[in-house]
Amino acid sequence: MIRFTVLDETRRHPDLAEQISAVLHTAAPVVTQTTGLAVPPDVRFRLITPKEWRTAFRHNVERIMTRDIADADLELTPKEITQIRRALKIGGIVPVLLWPLMAGVTREAADGQAETVIAPRTLQHAGMDTSPQCLTQIVAHELVHHAQLAARAGVWAETLFAERRGRAPHAGPAVVEGHAYWADREITTRLYGAPVDAAEHARPSRRFRLHKAITDITGLSRAGTHCVQGLRLITQAVEATGTDVVNQVWTDASLPPTAEEITAPDTWAARLTAASDTRNHTPQHS
Numbered sequence: 326m327i328r329f330t331v332l333d334e335t336r337r338h339p340d341l342a343e344q345i346s347a348v349l350h351t352a353a354p355v356v357t358q359t360t361g362l363a364v365p366p367d368v369r370f371r372l373i374t375p376k377e378w379r380t381a382f383r384h385n386v387e388r389i390m391t392r393d394i395a396d397a398d399l400e401l402t403p404k405e406i407t408q409i410r411r412a413l414k415i416g417g418i419v420p421v422l423l424w425p426l427m428a429g430v431t432r433e434a435a436d437g438q439a440e441t442v443i444a445p446r447t448l449q450h451a452g453m454d455t456s457p458q459c460l461t462q463i464v465a466h467e468l469v470h471h472a473q474l475a476a477r478a479g480v481w482a483e484t485l486f487a488e489r490r491g492r493a494p495h496a497g498p499a500v501v502e503g504h505a506y507w508a509d510r511e512i513t514t515r516l517y518g519a520p521v522d523a524a525e526h527a528r529p530s531r532r533f534r535l536h537k538a539i540t541d542i543t544g545l546s547r548a549g550t551h552c553v554q555g556l557r558l559i560t561q562a563v564e565a566t567g568t569d570v571v572n573q574v575w576t577d578a579s580l581p582p583t584a585e586e587i588t589a590p591d592t593w594a595a596r597l598t599a600a601s602d603t604r605n606h607t608p609q610h611s
Contacts, residue, residue: 327353327365329350329353330370331346331370332369332371332372334377335373341372344460345372348461351461352468352516353368355512356465359508360504362469363472365439365474368439369434370443370464371443375425375446377442378430378442378444381432382419383417386413393409393486399489399490422536425451425532426533426540428463431470431471443463448463450533451523451527451529452527452528452529453523453526456526458521458526461513461516461521462522462523466505466509469508469512476572476576477575481581490578491578491579493582493587495551500558500581503551503558503559504559504571506555506556507563510522555587558582558586558593559571560590561590562590562597569601570594571597
């Protein structure tokens with residue numbers, strides 16, 4: 326039994342909270358059918374103000390930094406720690422620019438539970454607040470992130486030092502977001518008969534367009550490139566090997582793609598298949 330909690334902390338959007346709750350109940354079994362990943366027993370969504378969203382974004386990055394600094398295996402020098410703290414302080418403008426552009430963010434909260442935070446004003450600025458199909462895609466996408474986090478718990482997590490952990494810098498975002506975009510298209514196809522792309526239905530506000538232009542100029546929009554590459558990567562890997570083989574990436578920290586494999590899905594799929602074959606032929610000891 327999955328417990329869904331949708332908190333309207335703005336106290337202004339009870340109808341949206343009810344809609345999200347309904348979508349969660351409908352989408353949860355489809356998420357598992359589509360991805361082969363189990364939705365965790367507790368799922369929490371919070372509707373918050375833009376200011377609270379920006380604070381949550383910053384706190385998440387700070388938690389990642391704190392975890393990295395505490396990890397002795399990374400062997401960070403005092404100079405590196407000072408540099409990353411300085412960089413994050415300078416990067417404090419990032420959530421100010423991003424909040425109208427990101428419909429939802431799923432991450433580990435301060436209490437250790439995964440949660441999705443959504444600013445209803447973001448949906449309004451993105452022009453997605455009046456479309457039930459857009460809301461379904463957004464909620465399904467974030468629910469897939471909950472399933473991913475549960476599957477990879479204790480195996481690999483977000484880090485500011487991916488290369489020190491033996492991963493390509495963009496491997497995590499490419500897999501995590503690419504998989505969620507692949508899944509939300511499959512899920513909405515099952516629910517509506519065709520994939521839903523919220524961007525096609527959106528009627529963005531002037532503020533949305535302004536923030537988008539700034540992120541394009543500053544290079545912050547490059548994250549979208551990683552999503553596109555990740556979608557292609559996951560789509561081709563699933564087509565070549567199936568979801569069971571691809572899902573090994575959540576439970577084996579050596580299997581996220583290399584920098585070269587991100588743009589060579591067939592090569593990554595071959596490595597996943599080889600890993601699956603090795604596991605299937607390894608004798609099990611009692």
